[in-house]
């Protein structure tokens with residue numbers, strides 16, 4: 001067998017499945033991977049519960065913030081730390 005190239009379905013980059021890996025997968029009756037090693041690694045991290053980080057902007061002051069949830073699916077306002085604290089101070093959410 002020869003090394004074969006696959007195109008990653010995640011990032012579109014080509015990656016190699018070497019001879020030994022092909023043999024191993026065939027023996028184990030496993031499908032050939034369709035995702036490159038680095039994306040597979042990223043997926044593994046995700047599965048371990050390490051959350052992805054998203055870049056977003058504060059809806060109050062426009063500062064860039066990093067959030068641990070998908071901003072597109074966010075249910076609450078996206079605020080930077082400063083505005084978040086301001087918000088709590090002004091609204092006194094904890095002690096109404």
Ligand SMILES: [Zn+2]
Pocket residue numbers: 008009010011012013035036037038039
């Ligand atoms: Zn990839």
Ligand SMILES: [Zn+2]
Pocket residue numbers: 058059060061062063079080081082083084
């Ligand atoms: Zn802000």
